[in-house]
Amino acid sequence: MGRSWPGHSPTVVGDAATRRTVRAGKDAGAAGATRPTAADLTPRRLYDSHLSFVWRNLRRLGLPDAILEDATQDVFLVVHRRWDSFDARWSSVETWLFGILLRVARNHRRSLRRRAWAVPSPGEVVEVVPSPAAGPADLVARREALALLDRLLDTLDEDKRAIIVLVDIEQLSVPQAAESLEVNVNTAYWRLRMARAQLRKSLARIRAAEHRARPDREGGSSS
Numbered sequence: 352m353g354r355s356w357p358g359h360s361p362t363v364v365g366d367a368a369t370r371r372t373v374r375a376g377k378d379a380g381a382a383g384a385t386r387p388t389a390a391d392l393t394p395r396r397l398y399d400s401h402l403s404f405v406w407r408n409l410r411r412l413g414l415p416d417a418i419l420e421d422a423t424q425d426v427f428l429v430v431h432r433r434w435d436s437f438d439a440r441w442s443s444v445e446t447w448l449f450g451i452l453l454r455v456a457r458n459h460r461r462s463l464r465r466r467a468w469a470v471p472s473p474g475e476v477v478e479v480v481p482s483p484a485a486g487p488a489d490l491v492a493r494r495e496a497l498a499l500l501d502r503l504l505d506t507l508d509e510d511k512r513a514i515i516v517l518v519d520i521e522q523l524s525v526p527q528a529a530e531s532l533e534v535n536v537n538t539a540y541w542r543l544r545m546a547r548a549q550l551r552k553s554l555a556r557i558r559a560a561e562h563r564a565r566p567d568r569e570g571g572s573s574s
Contacts, residue, residue: 412456506553511546
């Protein structure tokens with residue numbers, strides 16, 4: 352007998368500007384290929400339908416762009432090896448896949464620390480998926496929002512970063528996120544509360560810094 356999941360937790364990261372920033376992260380992954388049903392899934396079809404999901408979430412977990420291609424390949428190698436362990440009656444594809452990519456991201460970060468590679472910051476390049484109706488101003492706003500999202504995610508440790516990505520960006524339920532992260536549901540809710548509170552504080556600091564710098568950019572106040 353399969354599990355039934357409660358509805359998605361609402362995004363309550365902070366004020367309206369923060370919610371727009373998080374929505375930009377959701378929109379960046381919304382233009383992917385049509386996803387097959389669980390009954391039709393094969394490793395190849397999973398690759399075709401969830402490549403963008405894996406790529407963008409490896410970035411959101413802090414991997415630099417220089418190694419994203421290798422890390423993505425590693426995720427799908429694990430998918431092939433562990434395909435028989437996936438049971439659509441008990442897990443969603445995204446829950447199962449995120450658990451794999453989380454471990455792959457962790458291994459690559461350890462490898463980077465050991466090798467001390469000089470790589471670009473993950474915030475230097477942002478993924479922008481243009482809408483057919485998007486004009487230049489829309490694309491600039493989307494790019495700025497995604498860059499801000501990267502900055503905010505960089506303020507979180509791995510546990511808090513993962514729960515924010517799963518619940519507030521990918522819109523999984525908290526129980527699904529708990530399964531993916533292999534923690535109990537109460538722990539997942541606690542991490543989510545702490546992560547949202549930290550993001551609100553980080554955003555407030557960024558906005559305050561921008562406000563202080565604004566007179567300098569505008570040539571100072573007139574006398």
